[in-house]
Amino acid sequence: MLTTNKAQLVCQSVIGEITSPLGGVNPYRIDPDGHSDIYPGVGGITYNVRVGDGACGLFADHVEPGVSISNFTKFAGQSGPNQALNIFSCAGNVATVVSGEAKGETGRITGKHGGIDHVLIDFEPEVLDNLVIGDKIQVKGFGTGLQLIDHPDIKVLNLDPALFACLDVKVNNEGSLQVPVTHKVPAKIMGSGIGHTQSNTGDYDIQLFDKPTVAEYGLQSLRLGDFVAIMDADATYGRIYRTGGVVIAVIVHSDCVLAGHGPGAMVVMASKEGKITPIIDPDANLKNYFNRM
Numbered sequence: 001m002l003t004t005n006k007a008q009l010v011c012q013s014v015i016g017e018i019t020s021p022l023g024g025v026n027p028y029r030i031d032p033d034g035h036s037d038i039y040p041g042v043g044g045i046t047y048n049v050r051v052g053d054g055a056c057g058l059f060a061d062h063v064e065p066g067v068s069i070s071n072f073t074k075f076a077g078q079s080g081p082n083q084a085l086n087i088f089s090c091a092g093n094v095a096t097v098v099s100g101e102a103k104g105e106t107g108r109i110t111g112k113h114g115g116i117d118h119v120l121i122d123f124e125p126e127v128l129d130n131l132v133i134g135d136k137i138q139v140k141g142f143g144t145g146l147q148l149i150d151h152p153d154i155k156v157l158n159l160d161p162a163l164f165a166c167l168d169v170k171v172n173n174e175g176s177l178q179v180p181v182t183h184k185v186p187a188k189i190m191g192s193g194i195g196h197t198q199s200n201t202g203d204y205d206i207q208l209f210d211k212p213t214v215a216e217y218g219l220q221s222l223r224l225g226d227f228v229a230i231m232d233a234d235a236t237y238g239r240i241y242r243t244g245g246v247v248i249a250v251i252v253h254s255d256c257v258l259a260g261h262g263p264g265a266m267v268v269m270a271s272k273e274g275k276i277t278p279i280i281d282p283d284a285n286l287k288n289y290f291n292r293m
Contacts, residue, residue, distance in 0.1 A: 002169060002177075003149040006161040011142040014085040015098070016069030016119060018133050019043040029061055031257040032209055039257060042116050043068045045131055049254070051110050051122050051225030052287030055263040056208065056255040062264070063254040065110060065224045067128070068118040069137050086117050086201040090143030091250060091268065091286065092163030092293060095121045098138045102130035108290055109139060110225060111252030111266045112158065114193050114202020120252060122290070144200065151177060154271045155236045157199050158250075166289040167227070172277060179248050179269065180281035182226040187233040187241050189213055191260040199235040203252050203264035222263050225286030226251045229278035235267040246276040250286065 021043040028036040039061040049058070049065045071081040093109040107123035121137060143160045154177060156164065170178045185206055193204025206222070208214050222228070227250055234245035249265035256262050269276060 002151070002171070004161060004164070005145070005147045005149060009142060009145055009161065011140055012088060013138055014071070014081075014088050014141045015136060015138045016071040016082070016085050017136045018045060018131060019068050019070050019118060020133050029257050032259045037257075042113065042118060042253070044133060045128055047125070047128050049224070050287075051223075051290075052285055053224050055222045055224045055226070055251050055253075056220050058254050060254050061256050061258065062113070062261065064113055064118060064120050065253070066120060066122040067107070067131065067137070068113075068120055070118055082117055083201070085119055085139070086112055088141030088144050089119045089139050090141065090158050090160045091266070092160030092290070093139050093142055095137050095139045097127070097131065098136050100130070100132055100135040102127050102135065105130070108293070109160075110286055111250055111264070112201055112203065113253050113264055114196065114204070117201070122286075151275065153273050153275050154269060156269050157267055159268050162293050163289055166292045176275050176277045178277045178279050179229070180227065180284040181229045181248065181278045182280070182282055182284050183219060183222060183228045184217060184278055184280075185219065185228050185230045185265075186213065186217065187230055190230060190233065190239075191262060193264075194239050197238045199237070199239060199267040199270070203249070203266040204239050205256065205260070205264055206262040207260060208255060208262045209259070222251055223285055224251055224254070227268070227284040228265060229276070230265065234272040235270045236272055239267070242272055244274040245270070245272045246274050246278065248276060248278070
């Protein structure tokens with residue numbers, strides 16, 4: 001067992017309500033080849049897309065699995081309730097419906113989507129059927145500040161300690177952490193969200209427009225909830241290209257048609273010195289880990 005500072009962490013409530021999908025006056029989206037069409041996108045309750053499902057090949061753009069929430073409380077100033085919801089919600093946190101017909105039902109946080117600043121939650125299908133847009137969902141935010149006591153050169157972010165304990169992370173003979181992932185992703189194809197100055201909110205996108213790279217790394221089989229390793233990258237603070245660095249991320253939303261975009265990857269671990277060794281494991285997905293929690 002890796003020693004953490006779990007006992008020092010604070011568990012605090014944050015809350016949001018189910019958002020509505022958005023549409024524009026011009027609903028068309030144009031891909032890099034110049035083709036335009038109208039696609040389902042972010043927000044709402046997505047009934048037939050959940051963690052464990054494929055992230056690629058849907059007729060969609062940035063679709064978020066399960067339920068998308070935001071906190072619309074009006075607040076003067078540059079910070080506020082929605083920022084708190086996005087900062088302190090961590091993958092694996094328990095989310096409880098506190099209004100409407102599904103009141104009392106629980107799900108788990110699966111990720112955070114930058115730009116639109118949504119927090120994403122997985123519920124069982126029978127719960128989804130009883131939810132409506134506007135229902136309030138409260139999250140037990142727990143995990144911010146999680147540290148590995150004996151590995152200060154590895155930063156952990158956006159993970160509930162109980163989920164981290166399920167990941168089967170091991171220390172190899174060189175002192176590097178072995179982390180199960182479904183895919184390795186070259187940093188050269190990371191797109192929207194790169195350069196963001198912190199990694200406690202949002203995600204950054206894996207561009208899948210270069211077919212040889214997609215084929216080489218098997219990226220067409222990416223699933224929502226997959227843990228992946230972004231190679232030659234760092235996201236300890238800002239998301240950057242760094243030779244030798246390794247970032248572990250979770251796939252939070254679907255593939256995209258817009259240039260510079262693709263399946264969203266929320267950072268959960270980072271080592272600028274490359275002290276993380278990815279181990280390919282096809283079962284390294286939130287769906288499987290949630291069954292162990």
